[in-house]
Amino acid sequence: xxxxxxxxxxxxxxxxxxxxxxxxxxxxxxxxxxxxxxxxxxxxxxxxxxxxxxxxxxxxxxxxxxxxxxxxxxxxxxxxxxxxxxxxxxxxxxxxxxxxxxxxxxxxxxxxxxxxxxxxxxxxxxxxxxxxxxxxxxxxxxxxxxxxxxxxxxxxxxxxxxxxxxxxxxxxxxxxxxxxxxxxxxxxxxxxxxxxxxxxxxxxxxxxxxxxxxxxxxxxxxxxxxxxxxxxxxxxxxxxxxxxxxxxxxxxxxxxxxxxxxxxxxxxxxxxxxxxxxxxxxxxxxxxxxxxxxxxxxxxxxxxxxxxxxxxxxxxxxxxxxxxxxxxxxxxxxxxxxxxxxxxxxxxxxxxxxxxxxxxxxxxxxxxxxxxxxxxxxxxxxxxxxxxxxxx
Amino acid sequence: xxxxxxxxxxxxxxxxxxxxxxxxxxxxxxxxxxxxxxxxxxxxxxxxxxxxxxxxxxxxxxxxxxxxxxxxxxxxxxxxxxxxxxxxxxxxxxxxxxxxxxxxx
Ligand code: HEM
Ligand code: FES
Numbered sequence: 001x002x003x004x005x006x007x008x009x010x011x012x013x014x015x016x017x018x019x020x021x022x023x024x025x026x027x028x029x030x031x032x033x034x035x036x037x038x039x040x041x042x043x044x045x046x047x048x049x050x051x052x053x054x055x056x057x058x059x060x061x062x063x064x065x066x067x068x069x070x071x072x073x074x075x076x077x078x079x080x081x082x083x084x085x086x087x088x089x090x091x092x093x094x095x096x097x098x099x100x101x102x103x104x105x106x107x108x109x110x111x112x113x114x115x116x117x118x119x120x121x122x123x124x125x126x127x128x129x130x131x132x133x134x135x136x137x138x139x140x141x142x143x144x145x146x147x148x149x150x151x152x153x154x155x156x157x158x159x160x161x162x163x164x165x166x167x168x169x170x171x172x173x174x175x176x177x178x179x180x181x182x183x184x185x186x187x188x189x190x191x192x193x194x195x196x197x198x199x200x201x202x203x204x205x206x207x208x209x210x211x212x213x214x215x216x217x218x219x220x221x222x223x224x225x226x227x228x229x230x231x232x233x234x235x236x237x238x239x240x241x242x243x244x245x246x247x248x249x250x251x252x253x254x255x256x257x258x259x260x261x262x263x264x265x266x267x268x269x270x271x272x273x274x275x276x277x278x279x280x281x282x283x284x285x286x287x288x289x290x291x292x293x294x295x296x297x298x299x300x301x302x303x304x305x306x307x308x309x310x311x312x313x314x315x316x317x318x319x320x321x322x323x324x325x326x327x328x329x330x331x332x333x334x335x336x337x338x339x340x341x342x343x344x345x346x347x348x349x350x351x352x353x354x355x356x357x358x359x360x361x362x363x364x365x366x367x368x369x370x371x372x373x374x375x376x377x378x379x380x381x382x383x384x385x386x387x388x389x390x391x392x
Numbered sequence: 393x394x395x396x397x398x399x400x401x402x403x404x405x406x407x408x409x410x411x412x413x414x415x416x417x418x419x420x421x422x423x424x425x426x427x428x429x430x431x432x433x434x435x436x437x438x439x440x441x442x443x444x445x446x447x448x449x450x451x452x453x454x455x456x457x458x459x460x461x462x463x464x465x466x467x468x469x470x471x472x473x474x475x476x477x478x479x480x481x482x483x484x485x486x487x488x489x490x491x492x493x494x495x496x497x
Contacts, residue, residue, distance in 0.1 A: 053433065054421075054433055088435070092458055096458060096461045096462075097461045097462060097464050097465050098461040098464065099461075327496065329429050329431055329440065329497070333431070333438075335431050335432065335433065336432065336433040336435075337432070337433060337434070337435050339431055339432035339433070339435055339437045339438055340437075341437065343437065343438070344465065
């Protein structure tokens, strides 16, 4: 067994700009590599991440020192075993496939319709602010069970919490914004909690207060923050990534438009190609041997599912967006006990409602040569700008 | 420790000696049965551990509400025999039982 090798010649900006060449290098170096720019030991191979996710006793989601706990409070997402299962079970009713189909899908289709109607005459737009961000925000607002508010408010809370959870340099302004978001969310919960107690409904807050046993208020606050921090960016980015993948590959676009039953496959390929969550953390609870590398007790590791989803040991020609590649499971929704609770609602919303409607309503949708898309990020990654034109 | 026989869609069979108390999914993965993906490792959230059990066997337990809904999203056709193998406990009465693994998860 060997020690964890170190890579020190990568800049943080390079990682944000395009992590994939770096992921490839790290993947080909060793099963686990300390990347100085990220200040973290990264695991990048598909099979290793799968192995880790099947062994939560050695690789824990619980980390008392993490900023997530400080910024959001005690959440099941950063717990293991029974403690995790109780919280997860409490929210389950809101995420059931049947509830999604019958209750959420029609509401989300209506939101999407409204957003498209408001831009359709313009003939051009940046799809990030015009569609993807408001869509993700307004649908999450409905699912949580908040009173209506401007989509920008929830989006700002979400970003402030994410920045706060990653604020390892303890920047005072970032901390202030995260605390302000937290206070705003606590007040928004307070404003509707009695309503949800008295009128049972499919929303997440309703599921929480009706759970057996009911979720304590401090956990409701923390878990709603996690859901706001972790349920807005990803569908937003998946909408843009799927759209980009198809616009940049016209032959595949034509196939999907001719055969709508291909939409679910196209969605899975999009989140494999550019995974909205590129990395999430685990903590090594006891010395472990990961495919020949010794991981010491207490080590923080980052599972780079964005890298694993481009592991050429599993996916041929992994950097290509190719909806016709052989069907194989990916890690965009994670694996193991913390497998994304929002998987099915995202599949439905992004892959069956929003992007199909976008291509149906905006005729001859196309990228702009004079304004190429901009992609950014490695922990979270997606287009931050996707300018397009269509025939109005 | 009942012996369970897994049959893949291509007809290949595999005998597995399973421990009572573990889930059928866990027993299959531990023995390296192919065709069961189990992305969520038993959280009943992924529907990639779908198998066909004899619905008249009487030893596979009740289908829970959540499992029932999740079965609507399996990649292979749902039949009266469909279960999520992570939600089915191994019991001694399964001795000699056959479980069919679908072609896609
Ligand atoms: C394309 C969209 C999405 C992607 C790619 C995605 C990805 C992920 C990933 C990788 C994890 C695992 C994190 C970890 O183990 O630390 C996760 C967990 C989670 N996701 Fe998602 N997510 C998406 C959409 C959503 C949505 C829309 C919601 C809520 C409305 C949501 C709610 C959650 C929750 C509650 C967890 C924690 C589950 C647990 O700890 O048991 N996700 N997601
Ligand atoms: S392992 Fe995911 S549903 Fe059974």
